[in-house]
Amino acid sequence: MGKNDILSRANIELLVNTFYDKVKQDATLGYLFNDVAKTNWQVHLPKMYDFWEVVLFAKGSFKGNPMMVHRQLHEKSALSEAHFDHWLVIFKETVDELFEGENAENIKYSATNIAGNLMYKLLSV
Numbered sequence: 001m002g003k004n005d006i007l008s009r010a011n012i013e014l015l016v017n018t019f020y021d022k023v024k025q026d027a028t029l030g031y032l033f034n035d036v037a038k039t040n041w042q043v044h045l046p047k048m049y050d051f052w053e054v055v056l057f058a059k060g061s062f063k064g065n066p067m068m069v070h071r072q073l074h075e076k077s078a079l080s081e082a083h084f085d086h087w088l089v090i091f092k093e094t095v096d097e098l099f100e101g102e103n104a105e106n107i108k109y110s111a112t113n114i115a116g117n118l119m120y121k122l123l124s125v
C-alpha cells in the first residue's frame with residue numbers, strides 16, 4: 001500500500017506536528033526553539049499550518065515575517081549552514097515518512113528553496 005499525498009489542512013497539521021516533535025528534541029536545533037526563542041508552541045504550530053497552506057495550496061491566512069523572525073533569532077544565537085541543512089533533512093524525512101505524491105514533492109521543493117533563500121540572506125555578508 002502506498003502512502004497518501006498531502007491533500008488537506010489536516011494533513012498539513014500532521015506533518016507540522018510530527019516535524020516539530022522531532023525538532024524540539026533534536027540535538028542540533030532544539031535549543032534554538034526551547035532556550036533561545038522560547039517558542040510558545042500553541043502559537044507557533046497554527047502559524048506554521050497557515051504558512052504551509054499558503055505555500056502548498058495558495059490559500060489560507062498566514063501573516064508573518066519569516067525573514068525578520070529568523071534574522072532576530074540569528075542575532076541572538078548564530079545560525080549556520082549546518083542548522084539549515086539539518087532542518088531540511090528532518091523536514092524531508094518527515095514528509096517521506098508520512099506522505100507520497102505530487103504535493104509531497106512540492107512541499108520538499110518549496111522548503112529547500114525557502115531555506116536556501118533564508119540562508120543566502122542571513123549568512124552571506
Ligand code: HEM
Nearest residue numbers: 032033037039040051064065066069083084087111114115
Ligand atoms: C536553521 C533552520 C531554522 C531554525 C533554527 C528555525 C527556527 C525558527 C524559530 C525559533 C522561529 C520562531 C518561533 C517562535 O515564534 O518562537 C521560527 C519561525 C518560523 N520559521 Fe523557522 N527556522 C528554521 C528554518 C526555517 C525554514 C527553512 C522555514 C521555511 C521553509 C521556516 C519557516 C518559519 C516560519 C514561517 C516561521 C514563522 C515566522 C513568523 O512568525 O512570521 N523556518 N523559525
